[in-house]
Amino acid sequence: MSEPQGRHGMQQWKGKTAFITGASNGIGAAVATRLLAEGMRVVGSARRHDRVAAVLQKADASGGNSLAVQCDVRDEQSVQEAFSLAKQTFGGVDVLVNNAGLGHAATLAEGKVDEWREMLDVNVLGLCICTRDALADMRSRGGRGHIIHIGSMAGQRVPAGAGLYSATKHAVRALTEALRMELREKGDSIRVGEICPGFVETGFASHYMKSEEKAR
Numbered sequence: 308m309s310e311p312q313g314r315h316g317m318q319q320w321k322g323k324t325a326f327i328t329g330a331s332n333g334i335g336a337a338v339a340t341r342l343l344a345e346g347m348r349v350v351g352s353a354r355r356h357d358r359v360a361a362v363l364q365k366a367d368a369s370g371g372n373s374l375a376v377q378c379d380v381r382d383e384q385s386v387q388e389a390f391s392l393a394k395q396t397f398g399g400v401d402v403l404v405n406n407a408g409l410g411h412a413a414t415l416a417e418g419k420v421d422e423w424r425e426m427l428d429v430n431v432l433g434l435c436i437c438t439r440d441a442l443a444d445m446r447s448r449g450g451r452g453h454i455i456h457i458g459s460m461a462g463q464r465v466p467a468g469a470g471l472y473s474a475t476k477h478a479v480r481a482l483t484e485a486l487r488m489e490l491r492e493k494g495d496s497i498r499v500g501e502i503c504p505g506f507v508e509t510g511f512a513s514h515y516m517k518s519e520e521k522a523r
Contacts, residue, residue: 321346324397326390328380328437329407331358334457338404340366343373350393350400352378353407380407380433381425390440399448403441405434406457410472423471430475431482438486442497451496456483458503476503 325342329335330351336359339351343366351373353359360375367373374396378389393400408430411422438454445452458479483501490497 317345320402322348323401324348324350324393324399325402325404326350326352326393326400326437326441327404327406328352328378328433331355331362335404335406336362338406339363339373342402343367347402348372348374348397350374350376350389350397352376352380352389354379380437381428383436386433386436386440390444394444400441400444401452403437403452403454404457405437405455407433407437408457408475413471415470418471426472426475430472431478434479434482438482445497446495452498454486454497454499456499456501458483458501 320342325339325347327335327339327342327349330339330349331353335351335353339349339362343349343363349363349367349372351359351363352375354377356375356377359377363373363375364370374392376389376392377385379385390400409426411418411426413419413422413426434456438456441452441454456479458476464473480501480503483499486499490499
């Protein structure tokens with residue numbers, strides 16, 4: 308039986324470095340674990356260093372192929388410092404997985420401004436900051452790499468009561484297309500794509516839906 312196409316395609320990424328935001332749990336932790344298993348080096352970032360360090364320690368048997376960094380994607384300096392550590396440790400970033408995100412059940416009629424602002428800061432501006440810094444790093448080393456945005460089905464349609472969250476994920480979709488056009492115009496070999504999952508049984512879904520039962 309021939310080797311599956313997807314696994315064969317991963318051969319080109321062995322020994323390369325992926326930077327994953329929001330890697331302390333859920334989708335980010337699963338991606339970090341899988342990429343390490345496929346032979347990549349992983350820089351996992353999260354606001355809680357202890358949590359992302361625990362994920363990587365469990366997934367990285369050798370202990371030499373991963374780096375846990377504390378990073379708040381809302382803070383430009385924090386992001387710059389995280390990418391600097393990635394460069395010092397592994398020489399740079401070949402893949403960026405923009406996974407960090409959050410959602411509040413904050414309606415337009417009754418939502419709180421601080422919750423709206425936090426969703427915009429993390430889901431949109433944080434993604435932009437990380438993308439910009441990853442692009443600069445990739446271009447400094449020959450202009451090759453891959454940027455993956457973790458969007459949402461809420462970026463394809465609008466769930467009831469989740470207008471602001473959905474707007475942030477529609478923005479991710481627009482930013483993905485905009486970046487693709489920018490890269491094409493510049494003649495870059497850097498690729499960009501978006502993955503749009505539905506609800507996944509994670510702490511994120513539980514928090515957003517306010518209970519474990521609804522998240523399931």
